[in-house]
Amino acid sequence: xxxxxxxFSIIMLGFILIFVGMILIAMSxxxxxxGFVIIFPFVFLIGDVTHTGWxxxxxxxxxxxxxxxxxxxxxxDFYKVLPEEEIYEQVRRYKACPxxxxxxxxxxxxxxxxxxxxxxxx
Numbered sequence: 001x002x003x004x005x006x007x008f009s010i011i012m013l014g015f016i017l018i019f020v021g022m023i024l025i026a027m028s029x030x031x032x033x034x035g036f037v038i039i040f041p042f043v044f045l046i047g048d049v050t051h052t053g054w055x056x057x058x059x060x061x062x063x064x065x066x067x068x069x070x071x072x073x074x075x076x077d078f079y080k081v082l083p084e085e086e087i088y089e090q091v092r093r094y095k096a097c098p099x100x101x102x103x104x105x106x107x108x109x110x111x112x113x114x115x116x117x118x119x120x121x122x
Contacts, residue, residue: 008071019064023057 094103097111110117 012068015064015067019060023060 093106095106095108096103097114097116099116100111100114102111102113104111108118
């Protein structure tokens, strides 16, 4: 779980860096790069910003918002807890081999990993 969180953090950092780079390009004048000053996370405008710059900014903002909110939508049920009855039902369907620990169906008569034969309980 820790690996997935760190990978998720790295992906989010990458999206933020891409977003900042796209803002730098979008907010600049098309002729020269003197139309803005960046002090992260603030953008201070000096001079005019072309219409193309505002269009690029709007498109970039929409793309970044979608990419940042997509994981929240995908993993919205990730932390949902199963009711106890469902957990116990899932546990009851399987058993572990006492010799090697292989997970087997409850109706297994022998272990397919080590060959341990289950004795039928009375």
